[in-house]
Amino acid sequence: MYVSIEGIDTAGKSTQLEILRNKFKNAIFTKEPGGTVLGSKLRQIILNGEANSNIAEMFLFLADRAEHTQEIIIPNLDKLIISDRSFISGIAYAKDENIEKLLELNRFATQNNFPNKIILLELSKDELINRLSKKENDSIEKRGIDYLMSIQSRMKEVIKSIKIEHIFIDAGQKIEEIEKQIEDFINAK
Ligand SMILES: Nc1ncnc2c1ncn2[C@@H]1O[C@H](COP(=O)(O)OP(=O)(O)O)[C@@H](O)[C@H]1O
Numbered sequence: 001m002y003v004s005i006e007g008i009d010t011a012g013k014s015t016q017l018e019i020l021r022n023k024f025k026n027a028i029f030t031k032e033p034g035g036t037v038l039g040s041k042l043r044q045i046i047l048n049g050e051a052n053s054n055i056a057e058m059f060l061f062l063a064d065r066a067e068h069t070q071e072i073i074i075p076n077l078d079k080l081i082i083s084d085r086s087f088i089s090g091i092a093y094a095k096d097e098n099i100e101k102l103l104e105l106n107r108f109a110t111q112n113n114f115p116n117k118i119i120l121l122e123l124s125k126d127e128l129i130n131r132l133s134k135k136e137n138d139s140i141e142k143r144g145i146d147y148l149m150s151i152q153s154r155m156k157e158v159i160k161s162i163k164i165e166h167i168f169i170d171a172g173q174k175i176e177e178i179e180k181q182i183e184d185f186i187n188a189k
Pocket residue numbers: 007008009010011012013014015016131134171172173174175178
């Protein structure tokens with residue numbers, strides 16, 4: 001089963017994934033961007049802000065996703081895969097592009113391998129401000145609070161529009177409360 005943990009920057013994805021590694025010891029843990037050798041090079045190019053064109057940036061993420069699908073997802077579909085981000089981020093962050101067109105591009109890049117379950121960690125604006133203020137911001141985080149909040153809304157819109165089992169979790173809860181909800185959702189048949 002392929003599970004994706006989604007959320008804007010600082011929503012708590014990495015924090016939860018560290019705990020989940022100990023709960024699901026046989027799972028394959030991966031991420032987008034950067035889940036493969038090629039992907040980690042693409043991630044560096046992107047986060048250094050080297051793409052001047054938003055469309056070029058989007059295709060760099062699609063290339064990361066295509067490589068990730070071929071090298072990590074497809075070979076492990078018989079196991080539990082837990083990924084930090086997926087095509088949902090791909091569509092949400094390409095905020096000026098048409099969702100239907102992006103769905104088509106992402107179906108192509110993933111050879112139709114979308115997650116079976118999606119977990120969205122949802123942040124309030126105040127909590128996002130609080131968390132971003134505590135870290136060095138990369139080129140995408142520097143686009144600001146309102147940008148990231150609009151991305152989060154777009155994530156919710158895309159997730160609701162597709163027929164994939166999903167859960168929205170309040171990312172402002174205690175770490176252990178969030179973890180329990182994630183674990184129960186993954187274990188639910
Ligand atoms: N439930 C939580 N409550 C308060 N702070 C949190 C919570 N989860 C994560 N954090 C903190 O928020 C920051 C971003 O968390 P992180 O897991 O790196 O987010 P992401 O991987 O989604 O960018 C970190 O400083 C982390 O310690």
